[in-house]
Amino acid sequence: MSYSESTIAILTILKQLPVGKVISYGEVAKLAGYPNGARQVVRILSSLSDTEHLPWHRVVNKQGQIALSGEGAFIQKALLEAEGVVVSDEGKIDRRFFVS
Template structure:
């Protein structure tokens, strides 16, 4: 496994999200050093999400909604609820559970 620096930075940023919190794509990208890299975060999660042992379920879009649909969405919701993340609505996490990088 040899990734580009960008991928490594993004992976690192994703791993910083603590248990019981969620984070948006944009924030992860910013934390990794790419202010406009949301789409790259998408790529990383999509292609390496399950392979790299990432807390992929802690990443949602800025509105706090699950960006996946169908099967993946269900699994993500289950995993988050298991961590104590609250939902204000089906498929939408409580804004208070958002983690903000320093």
């Protein structure tokens, strides 16, 4: 189970994400040292979220909207609200819930 450097860096950032806060894919990548690695973050969340126990639901796009469609978005919305994050009906999150 050895991951590439970028993967490990991204995993580290995600695990440090505080409860009740959200972050954008781009921010995660940026903090991990990969300014334009948003797509790698996406990959990691979709394929390693369960095995690495990542808070995948705390990651949304920069517009504060849930990037998933269908049930996934519904579940993410529920998980976020359970942590105190306010999500509008359209699945939009206010900037004040973003880290930094």
